[in-house]
Amino acid sequence: DAKTTQPTSMDCAEGRAANLPCNHSTISGNEYVYWYRQIHSQGPQYIIHGLKNNETNEMASLIITEDRKSSTLILPHATLRDTAVYYCIVRPSWGKLQFGAGTQVVVTP
């Protein structure tokens, strides 16, 4: 069973920030929060991961609440190419990835 809960779908306007929520209330102390995305007809692509602190890279920012029971992935300036299914996954550093159904994000002009 997936250990995360995400909305089924979200719409976002091009150029605006997209904020993708994820609940992981049963996360353990040694588990990281990972985000992947899957563009249609492609394999999943790693976006970002974090343990406790907020993280930022060239693709996105990850905000993890202090109690670590939820997180938000932020795409600062969404483009049409960001349309994809976004997966939030919790796992130990060496554990396997368990994908849920993810959030279908559609970026509209």
Add this chain to the structure above:
Amino acid sequence: EAGVVQSPRYKIIEKKQPVAFWCNPISGHNTLYWYLQNLGQGPELLIRYENEEAVDDSQLPKDRFSAERLKGVDSTLKIQPAELGDSAVYLCASSLEGTGPGEQFFGPGTRLTVL
């Protein structure tokens, strides 16, 4: 740097026929994964290799599925015989474990249709 390569990209076969998928991971990656993805769902792990050793094959249906990773590089996943329910996308991924939390790199997948 070349990514994970999979072939074929598409395969159509009749039920009860055998089929094989091939994966070439990113050079130097010691860990290789095969995932199954049904329509509308997230990928599910079938098997994980560390070098040549299958360290997690608990989700691999061993009555009809087999996999190998010769010399710890390329890998082949086989189904014999295929059933209608095997129609799905088969994804291969690789990672370099041992240097910190592993980032898995995925190939484009092989879309299998069983008629």
